[in-house]
Amino acid sequence: MYSWDFGMLWQYRGIIVSGVITTVLFTAVVVITGLLVGVLVGLGRVSSNRTLCGVLRGYVEVFRCTPVLVQLIWFYYALPVLLGIELSPWMAAALALTLYGGAFYSEIVRGGIVSIDAGQTEAGQAIGMTRWQVMRRLILPQAFRRMTPPLVSQSIMQLKNTSLLSVLAVPDLVYQGQLIAHDTYRPLEIYTLVAVLYFIILFPATVVAKRLELHQIKA
């Protein structure tokens, strides 16, 4: 019978906390940049410019149909060679996760926009609105309400995806856990703690997402 000893983890509290902070901050950054990309790409995909739509669709499919772990590795090892630049693990990871998240966010944004009844566009145009005014005043405010729950879910996925950063030696929660495991030969305790910490961060977020969804159904 394995005898658990969580007490020995106390001495590593500083490393664990720094891992949590890295994970949370990194998620915050890639959620924001991913949303920016997602909104722009989503808008682009409902534009009438066919070339633009095609290019953006290509981007979305490439990032949706390859594993995010492969993307992380590719951005760190392959892209710098192709472009002849040097990317820090942070930069490569931020770039990969931004573009990965952006691809999924853009599908949510596009779906939200096309789900709004065409009658809204016609009503807006009938009172003399331009296409952009229709988008800004009528479509987007209604679409964003519908998009919020899936955007929150996708952001939760983003946080979980940051656990892959450890392969590029970015010191996130998982990476710090690995360090401690190597140091103590106590992987059970540390990986259990890591899992619990992820849960503590994410569970409230899923509760919020659920609330938003219920709110949506009522509205």
Added chain:
Amino acid sequence: MSKPIMISVRGLKKSFGDQTVLRDINLEIAKGEVVALIGPSGSGKSTLLRCLNLLAAPNHGVIKIGGECFDFDQTVPEKLSDRTMARFRAQTGMVFQHFNLFPHMTVVQNVMEGPVTVLRRPKAHAHAQAMKLLAQVGLAEKAEMYPEKLSGGQKQRVAIARALAMDPEVMLFDEATSALDPELVGEVLNVIKQLAERGMTMILVTHEIAFAREVADKVIFMRDGVVVEAGPPAQVIDAPTQAATQAFLARVHKIAA
């Protein structure tokens, strides 16, 4: 007719793909005139209305409304800028079968939206005007409600107020009472009648033949994308000369009876 011409349509043609919906439409409508467009489904009435404010882009023909004129024999609709079309549309008010109110805005915000966003009027000014229009359609006390709380008839009256807020030269009604419960049709028709009495130029696509006879100065019967018969209601509705008109009216009367 001595009154100035408000709407003039010449040689209007519209097709969707290889399906021709409007073949060769010619119309002249004087300022203050009320025109009822009647005809069977698929006759092109709604498409004609939508061509008049460019929600559907005509393939050929000339459309003149008020001071603005578009010649689609010379211009391709795709070449028209968004802004040009928006300005043109702003001078015609349109009321839809399914209301199309903005669900994320209150009733009064719905009415203010055009003046504030398109005409860039100050909010206070637009609010005062919106309240006056809501009073005119009998809904001042619903100003702060959201559309979902309203009945179909109330929604449609808000939609009329929203269109009127742009001070349009012309009002277009696309089957404005077709989606309403029978007991709510009257309240909307009353508002339309008031507008007619105030001298608003209007085109109504309608299935309410009795109402058309009552308020319209001119009735146009369409079938298969052409105007079959046009004239005062006493002529087109009560004594139609064309077989198609007679057949259509006989069917409508049978349903009504």
